[in-house]
Amino acid sequence: MVAEITRDDAPASTRIKPVRSPSPYPSWFYLPAAIIYGVLFLFPTVASLFFSLTRWTLFDATFIGLGNFQQFLKEPFLLQGLVNTLIYAVLTSGLKVVIGLALGVMLTSQIVARGYLRAVIFFPVLVSTVGVGITFTTLMHPTAGAINTTLALVGIHGPGWLTDPHFALISVALVDVWKGVGLAMVIYMAGIVAIPQEFYEAASIDGATGWQKFGSITLPLAMPATITVIILSLIGGLRSFDLIWAMTKGGPGFTSDVIASVIYKQYQAGFYGLSTAGNVVLFVLVAVLIVPLSAFLNRRQVEL
Amino acid sequence: MRRPIHIWGGIAAILITTVVFIVPFLFIVVNAMKSSREAAMRSFAMPAVWRLWDNLVEVIQTRDYMVLTAFVNSTILTVASVTMLVIFGAMVGYVLQRRPSIWTGPANFLILAGLIIPPAVVPTIWLLQGLGLFKTLHGLILIEVAYGLSFSVLLFRAFIATIPRELDEAAIIDGAGPMRIFFGIILPLLRPVVVTVIVVQSVAIFNDFTNPLYYLPGNKNATVQLTLYNFLSQFNTSYNLLFTDILLITIPPLIVYIFFNRQIVAGLTAGAVKG
Structure with missing residues (x-):
């Protein structure tokens, strides 16, 4: 081969x-x-x-300069894909940091059933993304789905999680967090376990409260873990395709389209030049966000 | 001594995680056991008739045993690409760690690039067509290797740094060539990290949906992730078969998780602790 x-x-x-x-x-x-x-x-x-600078049929390519990129910024549905990608990436990585850190702190404490909790929260990381997407699409059905029928029992009229344009992207992002937070959790657990116990003992002698210990010991010393979680989930979030495709296919309308799903749709429609321009836009977006961010985060870490 | 907060907090955590994380899987299992009419209700009710076995048989027979073909394809894909990822990744990690040269800088840059740059889809399809590898399993295997190399090399390089150079030097004095040293001495010592790479990459490749969708379209070559779409259509979804299929393709990662839990976590948390 x-x-x-x-x-x-x-x-x-x-x-x-x-x-x-x-x-x-x-x-x-x-x-x-x-x-x-x-x-x-x-x-x-x-x-x-x-x-990306051509109109392309796979057999011949006509040079059209920046036409594809202009189209990307002019067409509302393409531009929305760009904005949605940012919302999705920031939302998922923010939630993964907050929830992952909370779970990491909880599961490194003396809490009962740690092994069970870790196993249960981590397992979705290893399950097929498409399978998870299909399962949650069923659970989130506006009338027949288990989530809304359960909410109806306590008198809440649940929204159309995936059919309401205001909710679709956020619902998919929440499922992404459900599936990926276990990874953030184990990264935080590894980071927190590595903090020397003496720091906490010294702080206890000085009479520090639990929150003070968290704010001045755990949070700064778990910085490498935070950096890893932010970088990994931002890269994953910006490139995310399979979950969105399995759940909404970018719908309703184009309200949950992200760049990766635009790339696929333009490819299917035969606009190969435009699809490739989407790839370049995504590449630039990832590079522009990740490179300065990791430089900044790593510098902060040295100062501590 | 456990303080009460650890017990009550633990009980609350168990209840919440059970609802949030176990219930969706329970939903899959329950609905995989129902008849198609019952499953169409999409509820948590217990099935009136337990028919997991019939559903299983039906899923397997659908479209001329497509699920079986898909399992064979996915197995070949996973085994072949993970084998190459281990051997080629270890070779690069070894030389990269042991001998700084003019290649070190560019290699480090390319490793990072491989981790962050999203693959250019259509140019890759165009290239695969040119090489005669589009819509072939060989092509997809090489694609998975190309996309997974960066991560493998990073893990190998970090581990090789912990193996003392004196071992190589002793072997050199004994007159062993580079192939002998690497395959006879170094590779066997890499066992823990080899297991990690195998486990993490095989779960990722087995679960991969996007790359088969782009580079291996067509029912004949379907991989397991694409078989789900057999049972999913806008108007006539067979929910019982769909969930049986999801259950079926969740079993391999579950088995891997039960046996290699530690290695998976080790591989995925590398870098969390400042080294």
């Missing part, structure tokens, strides 16, 4: 020079990985920069 690819277009930079190196750590160990990564990931990424 690998040989098939090397034959036609291995990038020149990955070819090793015929010099025999006596090193026990030969550079050609990079080669298999570099070829697969270079051909199937790097090359399409670079090519996307060109194709």
Whole structure:
């Protein structure tokens, strides 16, 4: 399989020079990985920069400059995808930080049934996203769904979680948090367990309250965990596709469309240039948010 | 001594997590046991007739045993791509950690790029078509390897840093070549992290929906995640079969979780503690 690819277009930079190196750590160990990564990931990424500037049918590409990007910013439904992506990413990562931290603190305390709680909260991380999406779509049905029929028992008229344009995106984001908060929790647990116990003992001797200990010891010293959770869930949230596709397909209308679902829809419709421009927009969005953010967060951490 | 807050707090936490996290799974299980008319009500009521077995048989027979084909496809996909991820990822992590060179900088940059850049979908399809790999399992296997390499290399590099260099040096003095040293000495020592990579990546690839949707379309090559759409249609969804299928594809991750719980958590929390 690998040989098939090397034959036609291995990038020149990955070819090793015929010099025999006596090193026990030969550079050609990079080669298999570099070829697969270079051909199937790097090359399409670079090519996307060109194709995003074209009207493209897969057979020929007409150069149209920034036309696709203009369309992205002008068409209301494309622009909404961009805004929704940001809302979705910020909402999911914010909730994962807050709930994940609360659960992490709780499950590193002396609370009973820690093993059970951890296992139950973490398991959804490993379950198929599409399966989770379909299950919650059924539970969130406006009239027949279990959530609204339960709410009706106590006299609350539940909203159309996925059919009301005001709720659809938020409902999907909440399911995303349901599925992913277990990961944030175990990351926080690892971070909190690593904090030396002496700090808490010293604080107790000084008469600190539980909240003071949390604010001045746990929160700052669990900063690496917070950074990991924020970065991971922002990247995941910005790129999120399968859950939204399984639950709303971007609907009702375009109210829960995100860039990743726009990319798929434009691809299905045959607008390959526009779809690729969507990819570039997403790439730029991720890079613009993640790179400065991780630099900023990591600097704050050094100061502590 | 446990303070009362830990007991009452624990009981409250058990109740809340049971409602929030267990009930949705219970819903799947209960509805997988119903007849199609009962399941169409989408309620939590216990089934009048227990017919999990009949549903299972029906799911498997649907569309000419498509679920079985899908399980075979997903198994091949997962085993092949995870094998490559382990071997190629370990080779890169090893050289990257052991020998700083002009490649180290670019390699680190590309690893980060692989973690954050969303794959360019249509150019990849165009490329796969050019290589004759579009709509083939081989193509999808290589795609999963390309997308998963960054994470594997990171885990391997961090672990290899804990293996003393003196081991390599002793082997060099004994006259072992690079292949001997890596495959004979280093790789066996990497066992804990190999297990972590296998477990984390195989769950991710088995559950992958987006990449098969783009790069392996068509019923003939369906992977397990795509079989759910057999039972889902806008007007005539067979909820009992749908939930039986969800139950079926949740079993492999459940088994992995029961046996490799520790390794999964270890792999996913790498980086949470300042190293």
